[in-house]
Amino acid sequence: MKVSLREIRKVFSDGTHALRGVSLDIFPGEVLALLGENGAGKTTLMKILSGIYRPTSGEIYVDGMRVKPKNARDALKLGIAMVHQHLSLIPGLTALENVAVLEGASLSPVSTELRRRVEKIAEELGFEIEWDRDVEELPLGMRQRVEIVKALYWGAQLLILDEPTTVLSPPEVKSLFQVVKRLKEQGRSVVYITHKIPEVMEIADRVVVLRRGLKSAEFSPPYDAKRLVEAMVGEVKTEAVERLGKPGERPVLEVKDLWVYDGDRAVVQGVDLVVREREILAIVGVEGNGQEHLVETIVGVRKRSRGMIKIYGGYAYIPDDRQKKALVLEMSLVENAITGKENEFAKRGLISWQQAERFTAKLIEEFGIVAPGPWSSARQLSGGNQQKLVVGRELSRGAKLVVAHQPTRGLDVATTEYVQTLLIKTRNAGVGVLLVTSDLDEAYKLADTIAVMYRGKIVAYGPVEEMGIELVGKKMAGL
Amino acid sequence: MRRLALSLLNTGLALFLAFVLGAIAMWISGYDPLLSYKSMLLTPLSDLTYLFSALAFSAPILLTGLTFAVGLKAGLFNIGAEGQTYMGALGAVAAAYLTRDVSALPLAAFLGVAFAVAWSAIPALLKIWRGVNEVVGTIMMNWVAYWLVIMAVSTIFANPSQPEESVKMPEAARLTPLVAGTDLTLAVPLAYLTAVLIYVFLRYSVWGYRISISGQNPTVAKAYRIRPEQAVLMAFGIGALTAGLAGVLQVVARPPSYSLARNLANVYGLGFDGITAAMLGRGHPIGVLLASVFLGILQEGARHMQIEVGTPFEFIRVIQGLLILFLALQMLRKI
Secondary structure, three states, X not given: OXXXXXXXXXXXXXXXXXXXEEEEEEOOOOEEEEEOOOOOOHHHHHHHHOOOOOOOEEXXXXXXXXXXXXXXXXXXXXXXXXXXXXXXXXXXXXXXHHHHHHHOOOOOOOOHHHHHHHHHHHHHOOOOOOOOOEHHHOOHHHHHHHHHHHHHXXXXXXXXXXOHHHHOOHHHHHHHHHHHHHHHHOOOEEEEEEOOHHHHHHHOOEEEEEEOOEEEEEEOOOOOHHHHHHHHHOOOOOOOOOOOOOOOOOEEEEEEEEEEEEXXXXXXXXXXXXXXXXXXXXXXXXXXXXXXHHHHHHOOOOOOOEEEEEEOOOEEEEOOOHHHHHOOXXXXXXXXXXXXXXXXXXXXXXXXXXXXHHHHHHXXXXXXXXXXXXXXXXXXXXXXXXXXXXXXXXXXOOOOEEEEEOOOOOOOHHXXXXXXXXXXXXXXXXXXXXXXXXXXXXXXXXXXXXXXXXXXXXXXXXXXXXXXXHHHHHHHOOO | OXXXXXXXXXXXXXXXXXXXXXXXXXXXXXOOHHHHHHHHHOHHHOOHHHHHHHHHHHHHHHHHHHHHHHHHHOOOOOOOHHHHHHHHHHHHHHHHHHOOOOOHHHHHHHHHHHHHHHHHHHHHHHHHHHOOOHHHHHHHHHHHHHHHHHHHHHOOXXXXXXXXXXOOOOHHHOOOOOOOOOOOXXXXXXXXXXXXXXXXXHHHEHHHHHHHHXXXXXXHHHHOOOOHHHHHHHHHHHHHHHHHHHHHHHHHOOOOOOOOEOOOOOOOOHHHHHHHHHHHOXXXXXXXXXXXXXXXXXXXXXXXXXXXXXXXOOHHHHHHHHHHHHHHHHHHHHO
């Protein structure tokens, strides 16, 4: 079965441009890896193919026939099934009932015919599954296998695995790779969504890289890890928005020998860094190498296990996820505009909402926020305007340090440009910026200093002039 | 504005459905629903004495409703008002036991509120330190309070001349009716004033703002140095203040007995009526005020319904239960 996607676009209701026109072919008997950062659009694209989302525009063809799957069941009838990152079995039902449930509700026990066929499919793949236990009691790895068998039982010819190894232990990962190979031998296609480069290199027949909603590159073996990383995080076309003057001497942030644990895993391992006045320090790296923990520890959301953090002159914080970490979407712009500085608008403990409204109106004007009015809810703004509100609020804090975590993720080109310019202007005014990004373009455009983070450690650190793209790419891939 | 209209419509719909199903239940049981509703809803408004009695019913419901409403703001499902009301009443009874002059009144207020706050501190701290769900914590404390207060009223605080109730407030320390011959005491304006103060606190104070942010999105709060634990503590504390006050007022300002019944009849169920009021009032203090007046009218009306039409009092419980069900369905859908 050959599947073709043509010029797929998807704009979410919050204004995020998840896909900006992606075309893709998937051939029978191939393992296609879909590589990209979080938010690059990989999962969205596959959810469109498997009927969960409707595309804003674009076409899907199966064996040359135009199809429009309306839901996951529709897609399954076409032979397309998706195994989700957060598995989607129904707790309270046994593994076998979870396979049978697609047949529709029934009070009679699962037929022996179905059981026989399910067991046969599992056997062909080398699975041992306890079919009569509640899926909730099964380990995650086994649940994933149940999902795979379920998909095959209902005739899937194209199987989409979304970040399948996040829930697996190393030996389970190995046997998953075996399964993928066997599926391929059976003539089925597998789309493997991931951001982990070693996995791609091991099992993919072909790699398509997505970046910011576009197909940025396509590779076939033998793969070059460094080039995969580059395609994922962006090529470097350095055109500097002028940074004026050299970084100052006085530090605004000092971090010494910082260790952070997540459970018993050391996710930040002895990080040292200094941000000075009039300096942008960019921490680059493939996502999930401890950047999030580092940032959240610096701003005090997480607890450090060991080490020292010193902030001089206050900080502003632009989190990576504006909808979850920066704004209360149900509240008005005015209420969101004063978060963290509510005291400045209060007299004897009572907030003057008039004063807060004036401040919000000023933000709206100064940062060009498109909003129905200061009292409309933050949810009504598009993603870009929400981010402008966050950036405006934070930059107007007058802090000596700005911590900006993926400040332009999911933004359109113009807003990205705007936010980046603001950061540089802030820096030129003497503020230190800690920029954490996985977009190399952005890092080279903004940074005075670049640090590379890999597996919880800073593995390279130096002025941007000395940190060539060759070196940075290598270090990001852990080479 | 549209949101307000929509929520009024939703509330209206829930009320309508509850009354329709309530009518069906009456009809099946052989009572006349129309006559019943007429005396339930109209008789209380036909006479000042009845109306004042309805308002007297509304005061404690409003105060416990505020407990739940403030909790909702902080993202809590604080159903501890029931037990905290018992504790408030116990404090008042203790004051009556300790002093026999006018000083029993301030002492009652102080002890009652202090008992209630201490009572709410346990589930609050369990939640903050150990992550114990507040529903579990408050239910547990409600039952502990229930048996503890019954024990206290049946033993040390028992009234030797009237064994079914506690010692009475000394006469000098009672808040007697403002209009002779009615139930309208200072408790009513005091409760309404409290609602206004809570509204101002939530809408205008820095802490009210922090409670809202923490309640809606604790991650945002943490990122900007607002500590959600403090908001939880404060919401529990303020809630205990109003619930405790409800308990105190049921003893010091409730003619004719000015005491706590041994079976807790004059405080029992107030916390849960408060939840109905808070849900009916959509968690807004002024909304809770209006809702509690409505529930007060129902409560007063039920007596007349029983006398005039012979429909049992319990039917208003049926209607209230249905009302909670429909309101909860709407809330669940939103989540």
